[in-house]
Amino acid sequence: MSITKFVMPEVIFGKGSIEQAGEACLRLGAKKALIVSDSGVANAGWLDKVIESCQDAGLAFATFIEMTTNPKDREIEAGCLTFKEQECDAIIGLGGGSALDVAKGVALLVTNGGIISDYEGVDKVHSPLPPMVMIMTTAGSGSEVSQFSVIVDSFREKKMTIISKSLVPDIAIVDPATLTTLGPDLTAATGMDVLTHAIESYISIAATPLTDVQAKNALSIVSRHLRPSVASRHNEEAKKAMAMASLQAGLAFSNAILGAAHAISHAIGGKYLLPHGEINAILLPHVMDFNRIASPRRFSEIADIMGIDTRALSEQQAGMAAIHFVRELSRDIGAPKSLSDVGITKEMIDPIGMTALEDACMITNPRDMSLEQINQLLLTAL
Amino acid sequence: MSITKFVMPEVIFGKGSIEQAGEACLRLGAKKALIVSDSGVANAGWLDKVIESCQDAGLAFATFIEMTTNPKDREIEAGCLTFKEQECDAIIGLGGGSALDVAKGVALLVTNGGIISDYEGVDKVHSPLPPMVMIMTTAGSGSEVSQFSVIVDSFREKKMTIISKSLVPDIAIVDPATLTTLGPDLTAATGMDVLTHAIESYISIAATPLTDVQAKNALSIVSRHLRPSVASRHNEEAKKAMAMASLQAGLAFSNAILGAAHAISHAIGGKYLLPHGEINAILLPHVMDFNRIASPRRFSEIADIMGIDTRALSEQQAGMAAIHFVRELSRDIGAPKSLSDVGITKEMIDPIGMTALEDACMITNPRDMSLEQINQLLLTAL
Numbered sequence: 001m002s003i004t005k006f007v008m009p010e011v012i013f014g015k016g017s018i019e020q021a022g023e024a025c026l027r028l029g030a031k032k033a034l035i036v037s038d039s040g041v042a043n044a045g046w047l048d049k050v051i052e053s054c055q056d057a058g059l060a061f062a063t064f065i066e067m068t069t070n071p072k073d074r075e076i077e078a079g080c081l082t083f084k085e086q087e088c089d090a091i092i093g094l095g096g097g098s099a100l101d102v103a104k105g106v107a108l109l110v111t112n113g114g115i116i117s118d119y120e121g122v123d124k125v126h127s128p129l130p131p132m133v134m135i136m137t138t139a140g141s142g143s144e145v146s147q148f149s150v151i152v153d154s155f156r157e158k159k160m161t162i163i164s165k166s167l168v169p170d171i172a173i174v175d176p177a178t179l180t181t182l183g184p185d186l187t188a189a190t191g192m193d194v195l196t197h198a199i200e201s202y203i204s205i206a207a208t209p210l211t212d213v214q215a216k217n218a219l220s221i222v223s224r225h226l227r228p229s230v231a232s233r234h235n236e237e238a239k240k241a242m243a244m245a246s247l248q249a250g251l252a253f254s255n256a257i258l259g260a261a262h263a264i265s266h267a268i269g270g271k272y273l274l275p276h277g278e279i280n281a282i283l284l285p286h287v288m289d290f291n292r293i294a295s296p297r298r299f300s301e302i303a304d305i306m307g308i309d310t311r312a313l314s315e316q317q318a319g320m321a322a323i324h325f326v327r328e329l330s331r332d333i334g335a336p337k338s339l340s341d342v343g344i345t346k347e348m349i350d351p352i353g354m355t356a357l358e359d360a361c362m363i364t365n366p367r368d369m370s371l372e373q374i375n376q377l378l379l380t381a382l
Numbered sequence: 383m384s385i386t387k388f389v390m391p392e393v394i395f396g397k398g399s400i401e402q403a404g405e406a407c408l409r410l411g412a413k414k415a416l417i418v419s420d421s422g423v424a425n426a427g428w429l430d431k432v433i434e435s436c437q438d439a440g441l442a443f444a445t446f447i448e449m450t451t452n453p454k455d456r457e458i459e460a461g462c463l464t465f466k467e468q469e470c471d472a473i474i475g476l477g478g479g480s481a482l483d484v485a486k487g488v489a490l491l492v493t494n495g496g497i498i499s500d501y502e503g504v505d506k507v508h509s510p511l512p513p514m515v516m517i518m519t520t521a522g523s524g525s526e527v528s529q530f531s532v533i534v535d536s537f538r539e540k541k542m543t544i545i546s547k548s549l550v551p552d553i554a555i556v557d558p559a560t561l562t563t564l565g566p567d568l569t570a571a572t573g574m575d576v577l578t579h580a581i582e583s584y585i586s587i588a589a590t591p592l593t594d595v596q597a598k599n600a601l602s603i604v605s606r607h608l609r610p611s612v613a614s615r616h617n618e619e620a621k622k623a624m625a626m627a628s629l630q631a632g633l634a635f636s637n638a639i640l641g642a643a644h645a646i647s648h649a650i651g652g653k654y655l656l657p658h659g660e661i662n663a664i665l666l667p668h669v670m671d672f673n674r675i676a677s678p679r680r681f682s683e684i685a686d687i688m689g690i691d692t693r694a695l696s697e698q699q700a701g702m703a704a705i706h707f708v709r710e711l712s713r714d715i716g717a718p719k720s721l722s723d724v725g726i727t728k729e730m731i732d733p734i735g736m737t738a739l740e741d742a743c744m745i746t747n748p749r750d751m752s753l754e755q756i757n758q759l760l761l762t763a764l
Contacts, residue, residue: 003396014385
């Protein structure tokens with residue numbers, strides 16, 4: 001570690017905090033907010049909550065909810081149009097990673113111009129963004145606190161990873177109550193995403209003491225609370241815990257970046273538009289196994305944090321135990337086990353490797369990875 | 383915990399990061415910065431480093447270094463005058479808690495007007511402050527990341543605790559190299575301040591999972607690295623660790639507030655202008671002993687984090703062991719043991735209790751405290 005940076009938004013956390021959205025946005029100097037969300041979140045009643053909070057705060061608003069799974073460049077362009085037509089000056093994002101990443105993309109383009117692919121990579125943003133309040137409804141992408149936006153380039157059929165401090169929202173609202181309307185499959189998939197964030201940021205070559213504390217705590221929470229959170233949508237303790245884990249894992253990876261699981265997952269998700277959390281769940285144990293030799297000590301610590309008794313184990317054995325823990329957790333909550341479970345065939349693997357190698361998340365993976373090694377890993381994960 | 387908030391500045395951490403001060407301030411839109419510091423820091427060469435960084439960045443600047451130990455209202459007024467005369471539009475604070483708290487006070491008054499005592503208490507600030515970059519040179523007050531400014535009211539002979547999210551700097555620069563020019567006494571006193579921050583924020587009634595991770599990590603680091611940091615000004619590992627501990631303890635207490643040790647310490651420091659860290663070092667074990675019954679579990683966890691083997695101990699015994707640990711640490715690094723060591727006599731105690739009771743830090747103390755109990759504690763600490 002030489003000189004490192006750590007950024008995060010103001011965080012408002014707790015049951016009922018969604019009701020503060022309008023006031024929070026007003027406090028940032030907004031006159032009219034564009035609420036970017038999706039129809040699932042709207043149907044669950046959360047969009048109405050945010051609209052009410054704007055009305056209560058006396059904040060004008062417009063809505064944009066034309067969203068699909070895996071956020072796309074054209075959705076950002078449509079959102080920008082609405083932002084301008086409606087003469088908005090601030091963004092409220094409401095939803096899971098897709099809605100929030102589109103919300104960030106809209107914020108980016110309305111002040112920086114051009115098209116979203118202009119900003120792929122690290123630190124390409126030049127002008128400040130409009131005020132942003134981000135409300136997460138999954139646990140989750142961590143997008144509400146991160147400097148990331150991951151967007152599908154429809155033409156190139158790939159996910160672009162955009163990383164910039166300017167993408168850190170001004171205020172993140174994390175209301176565990178929003179998790180109670182999420183079904184078990186999405187709870188499982190998004191929960192495995194949190195686990196992947198915690199582990200990849202902990203072994204990232206850009207990890208720092210400030211990201212480590214967040215990653216470790218997130219990992220500890222997921223290890224204990226993801227199962228009960230998937231089991232019941234009424235388990236408030238588990239929802240609160242997972243909301244906190246998602247937030248902390250988000251802070252960790254936002255500042256330490258990620259690794260090969262995300263790089264490959266972005267490549268697969270961008271090409272075949274599959275759910276990000278499920279792909280991560282499948283790839284994570286394979287990537288851990290590949291990365292294990294890069295930092296045996298950290299893998300042994302991961303086992304410790306998971307609650308595994310490592311006293312009689314070598315570092316290598318502890319690392320293996322951690323991977324086994326991930327497989328068991330994944331199985332218990334019903335996450336897909338293999339790429340073929342989600343419809344990927346051997347023939348579909350070919351274009352993945354090159355795209356994964358170019359993903360910004362690959363840079364911080366602790367073990368160098370060749371095209372052959374990616375292909376080998378994908379075959380093992382089939 | 384119902385709804386909680388967590389705020390922190392952007393952090394730039396690492397050896398040599400002080401050289402980024404000018405560029406960081408420029409990035410916030412500044413045209414001319416007032417550098418608020420003190421003569422000790424200037425003599426150690428750090429002011430020149432910051433001035434150089436401004437020149438390199440093409441940022442105009444003025445300086446204000448008329449500062450005494452324990453930051454005073456009149457120093458803020460003088461600083462405001464310089465800010466206006468020199469037509470500055472941003473603040474760079476450079477120093478320990480005193481310099482940074484004066485820097486924040488100047489920032490507060492130049493946009494909010496009035497006198498500093500108008501803002502005593504919680505959330506009294508109404509207008510945004512100018513851009514602030516804070517560079518700490520002790521480990522330390524945590525002022526570089528906190529929403530606190532503690533200022534002596536010369537007329538009332540008391541320290542005013544001002545708490546507002548507006549006091550959180552935009553950018554905190556933590557350069558462990560600055561700690562190498564600090565003597566052992568100041569290293570010890572400021573280190574005991576860090577320990578007090580970590581413990582008081584961990585047992586605060588406003589603690590949250592987000593503050594807990596920071597408090598626990600800070601506590602763990604101080605327990606291992608404060609002794610070697612006091613022992614040698616050339617121990618880079620210890621300096622880096624203590625800089626991180628100070629930062630994390632600052633994040634914890636900024637968001638969880640503090641307790642009776644700080645409330646009483648502010649009362650004594652404001653009346654008799656004694657070094658804050660030394661008073662905390664004396665009071666901490668006594669306050670821990672008083673607070674112990676409020677949260678036996680947390681005290682037992684504190685013992686664990688300090689590295690004490692608590693397996694054979696009851697929660698009560700573990701808590702006592704934690705207090706013993708603090709006394710031993712304090713003794714090893716040569717911190718004063720009793721109030722009489724720093725010149726406080728029985729007669730001088732009388733006016734302390736009422737002032738301490740009114741301090742904002744008393745609100746979050748985990749055990750209710752009466753005037754009689756404060757007086758009793760002070761007698762025991764004599």
